[in-house]
Amino acid sequence: MIQRAEVADELAGLSIFADLGSAQLQGIAHIFEEQWYPAGERILRQDLSGSGFYLILEGEVAVRQDGRDLAMLARGDYFGEISVLLGEPPVADVVALRPVRALHLAAAQLQDVLLAYPTVMYRMLVEQTRRVRSANRWRG
Amino acid sequence: MAGLSERPFPPGDYPLVVVGSGPGAIQVSYSLARLGVPHAVLSRDPVAGGMFRKFPFFQRLLSWTKPYAPAEQGSRAYERYDWNSLLADEPEHAALMPGLMDGTSYFPSRPEMERNLQTFAERTGVAIRQDCRWERTRLEGEGPDRRFVLETSDGEYRAPLAIFAVGVAEPYVPPTPGIELVPHYADTRPAETYADKRIFIIGKQNSGFELASGLLPWARGLVLASPSPAKLSIVTRSLVGIRARYVQPYEDYVLGGGVAVLEAAIERIERTEGGFRVTTRPSRGGDPVAVEVDEVIAATGFVAPLLDLPELGVATFGHSRLPAQTAYWESATVPGIYFAGTLTQAVGGLKKHGLPPNSGAVQGSRYNARVLARHVAETHFGVPPLRRPIDPAGLLAFALDELCRGPELWHQRAYLARVVELEPASGVADAGVRPLTSFLDDGGPDAVALTVEADAAGAIYPVVYGRRDGTVTEHILPADDLLQFDRQEHRRALAGILREFGVASDEASVPAATAQRVGTPAAGPP
Numbered sequence: 001m002i003q004r005a006e007v008a009d010e011l012a013g014l015s016i017f018a019d020l021g022s023a024q025l026q027g028i029a030h031i032f033e034e035q036w037y038p039a040g041e042r043i044l045r046q047d048l049s050g051s052g053f054y055l056i057l058e059g060e061v062a063v064r065q066d067g068r069d070l071a072m073l074a075r076g077d078y079f080g081e082i083s084v085l086l087g088e089p090p091v092a093d094v095v096a097l098r099p100v101r102a103l104h105l106a107a108a109q110l111q112d113v114l115l116a117y118p119t120v121m122y123r124m125l126v127e128q129t130r131r132v133r134s135a136n137r138w139r140g
Numbered sequence: 141m142a143g144l145s146e147r148p149f150p151p152g153d154y155p156l157v158v159v160g161s162g163p164g165a166i167q168v169s170y171s172l173a174r175l176g177v178p179h180a181v182l183s184r185d186p187v188a189g190g191m192f193r194k195f196p197f198f199q200r201l202l203s204w205t206k207p208y209a210p211a212e213q214g215s216r217a218y219e220r221y222d223w224n225s226l227l228a229d230e231p232e233h234a235a236l237m238p239g240l241m242d243g244t245s246y247f248p249s250r251p252e253m254e255r256n257l258q259t260f261a262e263r264t265g266v267a268i269r270q271d272c273r274w275e276r277t278r279l280e281g282e283g284p285d286r287r288f289v290l291e292t293s294d295g296e297y298r299a300p301l302a303i304f305a306v307g308v309a310e311p312y313v314p315p316t317p318g319i320e321l322v323p324h325y326a327d328t329r330p331a332e333t334y335a336d337k338r339i340f341i342i343g344k345q346n347s348g349f350e351l352a353s354g355l356l357p358w359a360r361g362l363v364l365a366s367p368s369p370a371k372l373s374i375v376t377r378s379l380v381g382i383r384a385r386y387v388q389p390y391e392d393y394v395l396g397g398g399v400a401v402l403e404a405a406i407e408r409i410e411r412t413e414g415g416f417r418v419t420t421r422p423s424r425g426g427d428p429v430a431v432e433v434d435e436v437i438a439a440t441g442f443v444a445p446l447l448d449l450p451e452l453g454v455a456t457f458g459h460s461r462l463p464a465q466t467a468y469w470e471s472a473t474v475p476g477i478y479f480a481g482t483l484t485q486a487v488g489g490l491k492k493h494g495l496p497p498n499s500g501a502v503q504g505s506r507y508n509a510r511v512l513a514r515h516v517a518e519t520h521f522g523v524p525p526l527r528r529p530i531d532p533a534g535l536l537a538f539a540l541d542e543l544c545r546g547p548e549l550w551h552q553r554a555y556l557a558r559v560v561e562l563e564p565a566s567g568v569a570d571a572g573v574r575p576l577t578s579f580l581d582d583g584g585p586d587a588v589a590l591t592v593e594a595d596a597a598g599a600i601y602p603v604v605y606g607r608r609d610g611t612v613t614e615h616i617l618p619a620d621d622l623l624q625f626d627r628q629e630h631r632r633a634l635a636g637i638l639r640e641f642g643v644a645s646d647e648a649s650v651p652a653a654t655a656q657r658v659g660t661p662a663a664g665p666p
């Protein structure tokens with residue numbers, strides 16, 4: 001059983017929110033909506049329009065493209081940001097490997113949160129940069 | 141059916157037990173009975189009506205029923221304009237709500253809604269054992285002998301299947317220091333007792349704004365506070381957010397008229413001489429701010445009264461402690477336990493463009509209940525799957541009509557879909573209404589699923605999902621300012637999609653289909 005005050009505590013432990021104070025975390029906890037997915041369920045669907053942004057609180061997911069697993073994500077990881085930021089359908093499925101508890105944000109709200117909390121945007125930028133670097137390493 | 145003096149469903153063994161007597165339980169019991177599924181219904185309340193026996197506090201619903209509408213009362217199309225009647229197969233039992241309203245508002249009063257639900261149950265023969273409180277649950281036996289045992293105030297009910305429609309109306313009180321000093325929404329006093337008082341309302345959702353609206357004529361001043369900004373339904377373009385009827389306090393606030401709307405967390409509440417001090421911490425940062433008032437009301441929401449189901453293994457989540465469910469509203473962790481009514485809001489579906497289905501309210505959950513009844517009947521009671529053959533020549537007209545007028549699609553957007561099977565071997569057939577995620581994920585014969593959807597900018601448009609050899613494609617049809625989806629461009633697009641399945645419909649001669657596959661696969665993470 002999770003109350004909002006507890007969600008705020010959970011958020012405090014995630015690196016993307018590491019710079020926020022407790023009142024800000026409570027504000028964020030109220031904007032996100034908690035969702036629960038059974039093992040095997042698709043959370044993001046390849047090629048379907050109108051997807052959202054998700055932050056994993058509990059559980060594990062696979063990023064799966066045309067049936068091939070590309071990556072695994074767990075607590076504190078997030079997904080869906082690329083399709084939300086670019087306004088395009090996801091190019092992979094994200095599938096729950098175990099029951100997943102996640103916070104969901106609609107596309108328009110992600111923009112609001114990033115503009116309202118620039119430190120969150122900065123941390124996301126660092127993470128994206130890291131991903132681009134690894135992708136370049138693989139290629140090179 | 142039991143006689144008037146006799147209470148139905150004494151304790152004992154049943155194939156299925158339904159708990160509740162609100163709109164959720166009544167609708168699911170009605171639909172099960174029409175499919176011939178035997179079951180018992182029990183509820184702790186003395187009479188049917190559920191939460192509407194008490195709420196909304198100010199005695200008027202936030203869901204409307206339009207007595208005059210573009211469709212005839214009692215028709216399927218009329219359901220789109222009548223959010224409060226339960227669904228009946230018999231025309232004489234459909235659309236009961238408008239006939240029970242006094243005409244002063246198209247939002248029924250709470251007593252009118254209560255009467256609507258009770259009248260429906262009486263006329264359709266939905267029997268309920270009232271005054272029977274479910275108190276504890278255990279699981280006995282295995283395999284074919286597996287039984288849920290519901291211990292109640294009247295004795296034990298044993299059944300392999302249970303549907304809980306127990307609502308989300310149990311007051312939730314957050315662990316804020318001092319909150320025990322003040323009443324919850326559910327314990328608000330009559331409005332006139334707040335005359336000339338400064339009132340602090342904790343919570344900025346509909347219940348908070350409903351109280352604020354009702355207290356506006358009485359309060360000397362009003363403060364509403366919660367950590368995140370108030371959302372308005374006309375901005376979110378969905379039922380998420382404060383409904384238009386309750387926005388007056390917000391206008392008073394923006395025009396500087398004695399109402400304050402704060403984005404702040406509540407740190408603590410203390411008693412002062414004759415009143416309260418509420419210490420708030422602004423979400424934007426900065427020092428705590430103390431507000432002195434005469435009265436405080438906690439409009440802090442509601443939780444699901446699931447009793448010991450979590451100990452039985454039923455996973456719950458979120459602020460309202462909702463049970464985690466599959467696409468067909470079965471507990472995701474304890475098979476055999478299903479949910480109906482407002483509890484089905486726990487299944488978010490695709491939430492395309494962030495928009496949730498309307499399962500929290502009657503106009504959405506009544507369709508979930510009907511789909512659930514059929515699913516239970518087919519899965520556990522040997523009722524054959526729905527399959528109504530359609531003449532291919534009439535398919536296009538059928539599909540367009542569903543997209544224009546199908547109430548399931550309109551109330552449960554991007555969530556419930558009309559499925560039409562298109563297997564060459566078995567022919568064209570209407571396979572009924574199903575959860576869209578089930579169509580997308582569970583596989584099945586070649587088929588199309590028809591939905592109505594909306595985007596974040598507010599456009600409403602039909603979407604057709606095609607499933608061929610297990611691969612699903614999404615086709616977005618054009619929006620229309622007048623919400624008429626049977627224009628030439630829609631006919632053409634739909635005919636093009638059907639042609640891909642080898643179905644020549646009456647528009648098959650129309651050239652160049654405008655339907656397109658959305659999303660081009662590319663490399664990289666999502």
Ligand SMILES: Cc1cc2nc3c(=O)[nH]c(=O)nc-3n(C[C@H](O)[C@H](O)[C@H](O)COP(=O)(O)OP(=O)(O)OC[C@H]3O[C@@H](n4cnc5c(N)ncnc54)[C@H](O)[C@@H]3O)c2cc1C
Nearest residue numbers: 160161162163164184190191201202274306307481482502
């Ligand atoms: C303040 C408020 C206002 C709302 N206004 C509207 C509105 O205007 N329009 C709208 O569409 N929706 C509204 N809703 C949402 C509303 O709750 C649902 O639409 C609807 O009432 C839910 O029906 P239900 O049958 O799921 O639950 P309920 O109506 O809450 O019924 C629950 C039933 O379960 C029974 N029950 C619970 N626990 C037990 C137990 N242990 N043993 C036996 N029986 C039990 C109760 O007796 C009751 O009969 C509102 C919700 C709230 C909280």
